[in-house]
Amino acid sequence: xxxxxxxxxxxxxxxxxxxxxxxxxxxxxxxxxxxxxxxxxxxxxxxxxxxxxxxxxxxxxxxxxxxxxxxxxxxxxxxxxxxxxxxxxxxxxxxxxxxxxxxxxxxxxxxxxxxxxxxxxxxxxxxxxxxxxxxxxxxxxxxxxxxxxxxxxxxxxxxxxxxxxxxxx
Amino acid sequence: xxxxxxxxxxxxxxxxxxxxxxxxxxxxxxxxxxxxxxxxxxxxxxxxxxxxxxxxxxxxxxxxxxxxxxxxxxxxxxxxxxxxxxxxxxxxxxxxxxxxxxxxxxxxxxxxxxxxxxxxxxxxxxxxxxxxxxxxxxxxxxxxxxxxxxxxxxxxxxxxxxxxxxxxx
DNA sequence: ACCATTTAGTTTGACGTTCAACTAAGATCG
DNA sequence: CGATCTTAGTTGAACGTCAAACTAAATGGT
Numbered sequence: 001x002x003x004x005x006x007x008x009x010x011x012x013x014x015x016x017x018x019x020x021x022x023x024x025x026x027x028x029x030x031x032x033x034x035x036x037x038x039x040x041x042x043x044x045x046x047x048x049x050x051x052x053x054x055x056x057x058x059x060x061x062x063x064x065x066x067x068x069x070x071x072x073x074x075x076x077x078x079x080x081x082x083x084x085x086x087x088x089x090x091x092x093x094x095x096x097x098x099x100x101x102x103x104x105x106x107x108x109x110x111x112x113x114x115x116x117x118x119x120x121x122x123x124x125x126x127x128x129x130x131x132x133x134x135x136x137x138x139x140x141x142x143x144x145x146x147x148x149x150x151x152x153x154x155x156x157x158x159x160x161x162x163x164x165x166x167x168x169x
Numbered sequence: 170x171x172x173x174x175x176x177x178x179x180x181x182x183x184x185x186x187x188x189x190x191x192x193x194x195x196x197x198x199x200x201x202x203x204x205x206x207x208x209x210x211x212x213x214x215x216x217x218x219x220x221x222x223x224x225x226x227x228x229x230x231x232x233x234x235x236x237x238x239x240x241x242x243x244x245x246x247x248x249x250x251x252x253x254x255x256x257x258x259x260x261x262x263x264x265x266x267x268x269x270x271x272x273x274x275x276x277x278x279x280x281x282x283x284x285x286x287x288x289x290x291x292x293x294x295x296x297x298x299x300x301x302x303x304x305x306x307x308x309x310x311x312x313x314x315x316x317x318x319x320x321x322x323x324x325x326x327x328x329x330x331x332x333x334x335x336x337x338x
Numbered sequence: 339a340c341c342a343t344t345t346a347g348t349t350t351g352a353c354g355t356t357c358a359a360c361t362a363a364g365a366t367c368g
Numbered sequence: 369c370g371a372t373c374t375t376a377g378t379t380g381a382a383c384g385t386c387a388a389a390c391t392a393a394a395t396g397g398t
Contacts, residue, residue, distance in 0.1 A: 006335050006337050006338065007253075007337040007338075008337070009337060009338065010332070010337050011253055011254070011255065011337065012324075012328065013328075018239045022302075024306055026306070026311055027310035027311050028310075029317060029320045029321065030306075030313040031306075031310045033323060033324055036323065036324050037206060037209050037213055037327070038210060038213070038214070038228070039255060039327075039336070040210075040327045040330060041206050043330070043331060043334045044203050044206055044207070048203065059207070070187045084180055085180070086208060086211070133193070136196075137193055137195070137196035137200075140199065141193075141196035141197075142195055142196050142199060144198075144199040144330070145329070145334055146330050148198060151198045151201075151202045152198060153322055153323075153326060154202060154322075154323050154327070155181075155198070155201045155202055155205050157315055157319040157323050158205040158206070158323070159179060159181065160315050161212070161313070162179070162208060163179070164315070165216075165314055166175050167175060167176065167208070167212065168177065168178060168180065169176070169178065
């Protein structure tokens with residue numbers, strides 16, 4: 001964002017007001033939830049990416065790097081990465097392209113299946129992953145702007161939403 | 170997304186596990202919150218955009234259209250739109266470009282300030298805004314996947330997060 | 339064995355978002 | 369009045385995301 005002096009009111013509360021005035025009372029809470037999540041996503045992503053930028057990473061690439069770092073062998077098929085991070089195959093291709101360009105990951109052929117490509121984290125990749133995780137922990141995750149009880153409530157509620165959306169189990 | 174059979178476990182719960190095993194207990198809840206919001210954003214946006222696609226709209230453009238529809242005069246300066254929706258000026262330019270291309274909005278010169286451009290919603294724009302709002306209400310907002318009490322909790326917690334991030338007041 | 343189907347990745351194109359650089363016009367002040 | 373901010377929008381480049389089309393390789397049924 002750029003020219004951001006804060007608003008004098010909560011724009012989402014205003015939208016709820018508008019929704020109720022239009023007679024859409026039943027939909028107002030859902031609208032508020034969707035809008036809140038959209039805006040919170042924007043805020044958190046901005047913070048995360050700002051922390052990661054000095055390291056030459058983005059959150060999307062960081063997630064791939066950590067996934068590979070945590071995997072025992074340090075290498076996973078592209079498709080597996082997409083499933084775990086729940087993103088489109090094209091997004092995985094994009095992320096791996098950039099990570100490979102920076103020498104943090106290398107593409108390897110699968111030993112038995114000629115269709116699949118393995119993404120393998122490099123030494124540099126592991127080093128940067130650890131540094132990035134520490135930066136993110138202290139810069140963002142350690143204090144996310146609301147107290148622990150609320151954090152847990154939100155995480156639990158969103159887990160249920162994700163579950164109902166067919167994300168897992 | 171494309172090849173989506175559900176995972177057999179919650180990938181975010183797994184990530185929390187990994188974080189704790191790495192000794193990053195203090196950061197684990199924050200990491201879970203950020204990741205949950207990212208993924209929920211993805212799910213909700215996909216649902217919203219799928220509902221809006223038959224109408225030729227996206228959520229970004231829908232928000233602009235509703236903002237103009239709710240404004241009494243039906244027209245607002247570009248900058249005002251960006252402030253209210255909390256997006257970058259370039260995003261407003263982009264959205265208005267597409268809305269104007271489709272005849273839903275028209276750019277007007279400001280009567281006294283030669284720098285500012287007003288975006289004015291058209292008759293077609295108002296018609297489509299109403300149709301889109303109804304579609305979204307019944308298709309997404311009326312049932313967002315978690316019960317009303319949880320919705321309110323999440324909205325309240327995220328309002329506090331947004332407030333602490335300097336979004337408003 | 340062979341042809342049809344499925345699966346894995348990549349490529350291309352459309353959208354949205356941001357930042358940086360740039361143009362134009364209003365506001366300030368000596 | 370003129371030189372210098374400051375503000376409003378636009379443009380172009382970089383990223384990320386997805387869908388659709390396409391290639392290549394494995395599977396399966398007859």
